[in-house]
Amino acid sequence: MSEKIYCKYCGTERSSVSSLTNGSCSKSPEGKYHVPYEGSEKSKYECKYCGTERSSISSLTNGSCSKNPNGKYHIPL
Ligand SMILES: [Zn+2]
Numbered sequence: 639m640s641e642k643i644y645c646k647y648c649g650t651e652r653s654s655v656s657s658l659t660n661g662s663c664s665k666s667p668e669g670k671y672h673v674p675y676e677g678s679e680k681s682k683y684e685c686k687y688c689g690t691e692r693s694s695i696s697s698l699t700n701g702s703c704s705k706n707p708n709g710k711y712h713i714p715l
């Protein structure tokens with residue numbers, strides 16, 4: 639089983655950190671590339687600002703967050 643790496647801003651999935659961070663991210667407030675999610679893989683992902691729960695990072699980050707001070711989307715904890 640190969641490990642999957644997810645972008646914490648948009649949920650894009652890649653098999654390595656280098657291939658993830660080579661891709662451009664439309665949702666990252668830090669720059670134009672994907673940023674790896676550092677937490678472990680979970681069955682539910684919770685927004686660190688408002689506590690909204692979704693079953694995947696991509697569905698969480700597709701939702702807009704009224705409490706995120708740095709951007710408009712939910713960010714996984
Ligand atoms: Zn991304």
Ligand SMILES: [Zn+2]
Pocket residue numbers: 685686687688689690702703704705706711712713
């Ligand atoms: Zn949120």
